[in-house]
Amino acid sequence: GQQLNQSPQSMFIQEGEDVSMNCTSSSIFNTWLWYKQDPGEGPVLLIALYKAGELTSNGRLTAQFGITRKDSFLNISASIPSDVGIYFCAGQLPNTGGFKTIFGAGTRLFVKA
Amino acid sequence: SAVISQKPSRDICQRGTSLTIQCQVDSQVTMMFWYRQQPGQSLTLIATANQGSEATYESGFVIDKFPISRPNLTFSTLTVSNMSPEDSSIYLCSVAAIQETQYFGPGTRLLVL
Numbered sequence: 001g002q003q004l005n006q007s008p009q010s011m012f013i014q015e016g017e018d019v020s021m022n023c024t025s026s027s028i029f030n031t032w033l034w035y036k037q038d039p040g041e042g043p044v045l046l047i048a049l050y051k052a053g054e055l056t057s058n059g060r061l062t063a064q065f066g067i068t069r070k071d072s073f074l075n076i077s078a079s080i081p082s083d084v085g086i087y088f089c090a091g092q093l094p095n096t097g098g099f100k101t102i103f104g105a106g107t108r109l110f111v112k113a
Numbered sequence: 114s115a116v117i118s119q120k121p122s123r124d125i126c127q128r129g130t131s132l133t134i135q136c137q138v139d140s141q142v143t144m145m146f147w148y149r150q151q152p153g154q155s156l157t158l159i160a161t162a163n164q165g166s167e168a169t170y171e172s173g174f175v176i177d178k179f180p181i182s183r184p185n186l187t188f189s190t191l192t193v194s195n196m197s198p199e200d201s202s203i204y205l206c207s208v209a210a211i212q213e214t215q216y217f218g219p220g221t222r223l224l225v226l
Contacts, residue, residue: 031213042217092213098144099213103156
């Protein structure tokens, strides 16, 4: 079945550093989504990407939809302590009745002040 | 973005009992989904809730164990039946309206003793 490989699994960084994480797959996706999940909360949508090659920013966050439609990356610039959490990538592809979303295993980000 | 509420937010249940989780969204949405997130893990799709008809279940999930209702475009329920400790998890409602942008509720934290 479809699978997403998300890396790194975890990151320990200093406040102010830039962060980069990515997802790859052998499957082609129509949409890529990036979420952040804080402890005890549901995932919150950060960025949605709908076209191959699309580069989208949301404040200090930048994400790109890979040209092959099989990968995506998320960058966080000038990290701050509240960036701590789990970041999930998700790829969507057509399915019976609509679409199906596949999630990566998550990247756990730790920021030291 | 859609505002999604779930009830209960958390519960502790005895094995063998059943729990029904409610999901309410503040606007009409095309698709509603139920996910499970086991401790420290990613999100796994249980089923797509279809309005007025039987839900579409993913491999490994069956209607007898996870009956789902969706009487209208803004409300769905998931029941976890005949619970065992292995059902301890976070259960998340998710919705999608325009394009395939998908949003999550805050989750229901279930502990089965």
